[in-house]
Amino acid sequence: MNLTAAGILWRIALRNVWRNRMKSLIVGFILFLGTGIIVFGNALVDAVDDGMTRSVTQSVSGHLQVYSDQAKDKLALFGDQFAGMPDIGNIPDFHALAEVARKVPNVEAVVPMGIDFALGFQGNEIDRWLARLRQAVRDGDEAKIAQRKEEVRAVIERVNAELASAAQLVAGGTEYASDMENAKRAASPEFWAAFDQDRLGNLEFLENRIAPLEQTLGDVGLMFLGTDLAAFERNFDRFELVEGTRVPEGQRGFLFNHGFYEEVMKHRVARDLDRIKRRMDERFTLADDAELRSWRDLMVGQYRRVLFQLDRQAAESVLSGLRTLLGRTDGDLPTLLQDFLKVDDANFATRYAWFYEHIAPHIQLYAANIGESIPLQAYTKAGYSKSVNVKVYGTYKFKGLEKSDIGKTFNLLDMVTFRDLYGLMTPERRAEVAALREKAGLKDVKREDAEAALFGGGGAEPLEKKAESAGFDEFGDAGVGKVVRSDALQQFDPAEIERGVALNAAVILTDSRPEKIAETRAALLAAFEAAGMKMRVVDWKEAAGMLGDLVTVARTVLWVIVVIMLLVALVIINNSMVIATMERVKEIGTMRAVGAQRSFIAALFVAETTVLGFLSGGVGALCAAGGILLWGKVGLPAQNAFMTFLFSGPRLYPTVTLSHLLAAVLLILFFALISTLYPAALAARILPRVAMSEEG
């Protein structure tokens, strides 16, 4: 076809689109809608993809993850929560691996990692009091011992009273008999009079028989990510210290995830109050919301957690305060505490503030305080339980992911302590540790010498030893913030981090476009291969496990919808074009008679669809783009924690790119053209003689 013919072809096509307005409108509307949905859907999925990418890559995974080819399971950073921790093998020499990886272009940083699960012992209120008493006994501070004894007695009396009322409720219950017996004994003046004769023995009795009577015993499970903390902070933009300080380089240390700290480690009653407050801030009221009421009732049931933490003095001060606040002249502390916690819409704000002002200072608001050490207990790879005390330096959060559960998953631990807990050390490292221990041993002796000199504790030592041999461990001491292990072992050479074992390594890239990630992944694989290292390299999506598939699933769903829609559109367009062809038989016949080739006629139909496709697709894309721009300003609010993670923040701000629009229009055009093929072929077969009169 020549150029001038092409000119007239487009003109005819354009005008035909206008002439057959009704048909054009129907087909155009379908194309408009299709383009709109494609643009909108893609923008949404891309925004989620982008949000999730940022959520995952900037918080934990980096762009690529490297782990051993010997792994039994696939790396799943966010865990197969039901199947336990995956066994991903280990990287015996992180340094060697990092050296290879860092030479690969586009690699910005390589951060060692290891994820594990530990139990943090929370203890209960009685345990805490007993731990303080034990500390005083250990220190041999008689004045302290007397004071602590008083406190323990007061608490036990309260437990005894509580137990008595519980026993009344379950009248005739025999299970309580021995408990009651023990509690009575512990509360008796005789017990306390004789306490000093066998302090450690009696402490053991209290710890084993009395403390469990308080039903708040609990270990708390925590996920931790062992890593090079300094490198982690440098390379994961989402990291932000909330409270406390960074773990100094070369020090063992632990950083709580702030969300985890607030929601798990915080005092139960405070947590419940916070939770109620958050929901009330969202304009729910106790009067109307059953869930809020159930939370409140649960909280009232937790009053003992406050009660048992108050020492005699604090109890008195809280009692008198509560009497004033509640306008009561009678009632004991347990009753008033419960009444106090029975909040309603009118008094909640006052009581919330009162709690933090008058009660919180007297209780341990967090199960572990910043600056203190916590015991972590984990099962090593060999299967035996191992515990380590590690100092909590502070709390951190992943910016924008504060509200997401996944953003609250990991607590951070230094790499060296991680290795201890995980029970994996290279022989080389083991030798070093042995050497360190020897050095540390010297220091210990020195310190103990000093203590002995100060307190003349010659007599205390055998007792302590006896207690330990009786099976006590140091957990009870943890809460009081004593560094139990040698200080020397809390330190290490920062280079140590690099030299040991890691389970996996995060690779952060300079250019993180998907195609670049893929390219670098291949380059890394090749580099490891060349270095004789058998490693797996996965992108963050794969490393995120099920979570990483989410976007793929969403995208698939979107495309399935689009394809179904397009197929329906195809049928409709095809039909309406065939009808249009039938209506134009004479005109087409005339063109053919006058000298238009078949190709011209076919091209005419294609041109008409193209015009229509461009117009309606273009308008559809622009409308969708406008909608997205508007939406991108306001943002789509995340409805829950998971959405916060997907959106990488509280709101999703979808953006639209030219490529989105172009791709959608081209796709729609392509489909429209396919739907035109049959009508076009039909039109091209129209005989020129139909232009002549109908006479045979």
Added chain:
Amino acid sequence: MPSKTETPSSPTGASGSAASGAQSALVELVGAKKDYPLGRTVVSALRGVDLVVRRGEFVALAGPSGSGKTTLLNLVGCVDVATAGTVRVDGHDTGRLSEKALTQLRLEALGFIFQSFNLIAVLDVFQNIEFPLLLQGKLGKGERAERVRSIVEKVGLTQQMKQRPAELSGGQRQRVAIARALVTRPRLVLADEPTANLDSETGERIIDLMRELNHTEGTTFLFSTHDPKIMTHADRVVHIADGRVLDAAAGHA
């Protein structure tokens, strides 16, 4: 029946076409037959036609409805091919040409005027007339416009150049069709009942116009009609009935 007879018409200038063996015969049909399948039977629209049209002739094709006029025009107009016999147009045996070559032949050598005008609705007068020139793609824009304007002037539609077919009267539309048929300077213009949809006065004027162009441009015309008044304008009238030429000897008016 003798095919080449009568009317030695002046081969006026124009078309110096492939000087064929059939001395200045532009169209030559020998024993042309055309059968159409109709359900299970076959309808013979043409039952062996011999006919010669010479260059510059103005020939009317007369006959009742169903006699085969349109079929004959279809064969001559290269929009259909004969079932048997030969049809030679401007030196080409149409039975031997491909679809594409037939189309090209129509575009280059023929012009069509239809009973119901068959203009392209979305194009204005100028564009309708320009259409075949655009398909040919031989002339530049200026030349094309010049060509269109001069033919528009000849058919007297200078005022209506920018109007669409729907805005024109029947006579005006047929003038546009005539202009479109002639704008490529074809050697033969075929007109199928060009006046059937027009009142007799307009019809007369249209025939006059065709006759005039036959004289001035030297274009050969072959048109079908069943209107005796129109036939009187022809150099000769070829009568058809039942798919056969009755007498090719119809003389001049």
